[in-house]
Amino acid sequence: MHEDHAVKEAYAKQLLERYSDWLSRVESVDPQEIEAVAVEIDEVFSADVGQLHKELLGKISALRDKVSEMMWMSEHMKILHDLSHIFAKTFEEDKILWKAFELVSRVMRTDAFFIAFFDEGDSEIRIPISIDDGVNYGPLVIPYGQALISRVIETKQTIHIRTMKGEPSEPEMIRWGSPEIDTNTCIFVPLMLGNQIKGVISAQSYLEFAYKKEHEELLKMIGFQVASAIETARLYDRMYQMSFQDELTGLANYRAFHRDLEQLLGEEDSAVALIMLDSDSLKSVNDLYGHHAGDELIRRIAQAMRTVADKKENAYRYAGDEFMLLCPQASMKEAEEKVRAIRDFLRLHPLLQDNCCIPIGVSVGIARFPDDSNTADGLKRAADEALYRSKRRGKNCTTVYATG
Incomplete structure (x- = not known):
């Protein structure tokens, strides 16, 4: 009898030590280990004592779940903070998408992962990033109307497949990526901006039942941030491109000119003819017919240059x-022929205003890199000087800088 009591006392001491160890690392305790102890207790203690231990085990298990959830949520919030911080600093789509994958991978299995985009009215779904077993198989394009991605876009509802057993085959499921192993758990979440769907974000695992409801919610929030960041990046890109475009004519503007000229002169064995052209009659057209006619004159010259440029x-x-007209690798003779083509176009397409035919005359200066200057500023000054000489010679003529 004493021996039995000693065994139980020793076992109780072991349990206390085990409980203490579990509490020190409660988030990593294996639930199966708790279940195994519960079975042992029934074999060692009386029902009353065993019940007390089981209640304690239940509390440890509940504490484990709560701490795990809190740690997961903490990491979850840190990810959202990191995403906001990263997205605020970059307007490059590739970086945004890859960083989304990296951060999602911190809190859930992403044996496979993709982000797809769709614009209403399109016939295709674009998948710029598609990771499978660490390899990016993107960019990809699939037809709209096929596969689960299309269903998510149509319904704006999340699809959570917990196991592939019994799931539909082609054409409902379209697979790509690693041929060695297929995913068994998949979450497809709509990328939403307000009520507008922008695409789908998906995380997938080789394991069955790999995700919980919390993972769906995480992807929804990350998906919203990704969609917002991509929209901002595209808006920034449009604004950036517009900053290099003239609003009235649609031609590139002076910012684009300086950017492109520096780039051309930096190329190996570069040779560039610069044609500088100025209207001879804008002021008189504005005075006689109004600024709307002057705007039309400017657009007509732009049309001539756009038509002639190759x-x-x-x-x-x-x-x-x-x-300005930049002509890479053009000789002076070729540049002069280009100017004659511009004059021919303007002669055949005069302005018609108030039953009047208004001819369009232009003065032109031409300079060539590296013959006339070996710098961008010097080349522009040379062409400007040639243009000034054309104005002094009576306008509506062409001056080549080297010959004056």
Whole structure:
């Protein structure tokens, strides 16, 4: 009898030590280990004592779940904070998408992961990032109307597949990526901005039953941040591109001119002819017919330059009625032929205003890199000097800088 009491006392001491150890690392305690102890207790203690231990085990298990949830939520909130911080500093779509994948991977299995985009009315779904077993198989394009992605877009509802057993095959399921192993748990969450759907974000695992409801909520919040960041990045890109475009004519502007000229002159064995062109009659047209006619004159010159420029040449409205044409690798003779083509176009397309035919005359200066200057500023000054000489010679003529 004493021996039995000693065994129980020793076992009780072991249990206390085990409970103490569990409490010191409660978030990592294995639930199966708790269940195993509960079974042992029934074999060692009386029903009353065993019940007390089981109640304690239940509290440890509940504490484990609560601490795990709190730690998961803490990491969850840190991810959202990190995403906001990162997205505020970058307007590059690739970086936004990859960082979303990295941060999602911190709190849930992402053996496979993708983000898809869709614009209403499109016939295709674009998938710029698609990770499978660490490899990016994107960008991909799939037809709209097929696969679970299309269903999520149509319904704006999350799809959570906990196991692939019994799930539909093609065409409902479209697979790509690693051919060695397939995913068994998949979450497909709509990317929403207000009531507008922008695409789908998906996390997938090789394991069955890998995700909980909390993972769906996390993807929804991350998906919203991704969609917002991508919209902001695209708006920034549009605004950035607009900053290089002239609003009246649609030609590139002076910012684009300086950017492109520096780039061209930096190329190996570069040679560039610069044609600088200025209207001879803008002021008189504005005075006689109004500024709307002057705007039409500017647009007509822009149309002439756009028509004459080939694929490797770029036309610019530099300022007011001053225009530039960059002709890479063009000789002076070729540049002069280009100017004659511009004059021919303007001669065939005069302005018609108040039953009057208004001819459009232009003065032109041409300079060439590196013959006339070996710097961007020097080349522009040379072309400007040639243009000034054309104005002094009576306008509506062309001056080549080297010959004056």
